[in-house]
Amino acid sequence: MMKLNELYKKIEDCQQCSLGKTRTKLVFGTGSEEAEVVFVGEAPGYYEDQKGEPFVGEAGKLLTELLEKIGIKRSEVYIANVLKCRPPGNRDPAPEEVEICKEHLLQQIEVIKPKVVCTLGNFATQVILGKKVPISRVRGTPTLTKEFFVFPLYHPAAVLHQRWMLEPLEEDFQKLREFLNSPISVPQLQKAEQLDLF
Ligand code: SF4
Numbered sequence: 096m097m098k099l100n101e102l103y104k105k106i107e108d109c110q111q112c113s114l115g116k117t118r119t120k121l122v123f124g125t126g127s128e129e130a131e132v133v134f135v136g137e138a139p140g141y142y143e144d145q146k147g148e149p150f151v152g153e154a155g156k157l158l159t160e161l162l163e164k165i166g167i168k169r170s171e172v173y174i175a176n177v178l179k180c181r182p183p184g185n186r187d188p189a190p191e192e193v194e195i196c197k198e199h200l201l202q203q204i205e206v207i208k209p210k211v212v213c214t215l216g217n218f219a220t221q222v223i224l225g226k227k228v229p230i231s232r233v234r235g236t237p238t239l240t241k242e243f244f245v246f247p248l249y250h251p252a253a254v255l256h257q258r259w260m261l262e263p264l265e266e267d268f269q270k271l272r273e274f275l276n277s278p279i280s281v282p283q284l285q286k287a288e289q290l291d292l293f
Pocket of ligand 1: 113180
């Protein structure tokens, strides 16, 4: 089984899509290879591209605080994005870029084998679920895909602009805590099924 550092070496010079030419640094992901939770955002922004690390700005700070409130250290989770390179000017990722780069993310998840993958915001949620489902409808509910549980959450960056989202996001982090504490239960699966997300 490949390790994360081996996977990183494999893609550190990646030029599989045009973003390879415009990035400053590839943003692979950070955190524990033993993580129970993997967080997935959209793509690196300006500061992430400069530093080569995901979620380094205010949104990252909020994510760290939300984790601490449910008793989890940032170093215990793994944080990555669907895209490893910044789209110029933070434009929306192109479908072909997503198609190519999401394979890297899926390989990371395969190595880590987390209990749950928390998708942050509409973009990551729709890519991972493979459905155009609004985040407001699926947030805070674990959904079983073929390979792993997905737990969609509002994106912390969205909360920085729309403060009303903080309360539901905090509630969802509590639900995440409960989910992590509990063995996977039948009602959780049924709820996911009712949402027709399989
Ligand atoms: S965005 Fe992904 S596929 Fe495109 S160059 Fe970067 S690592 Fe490679």
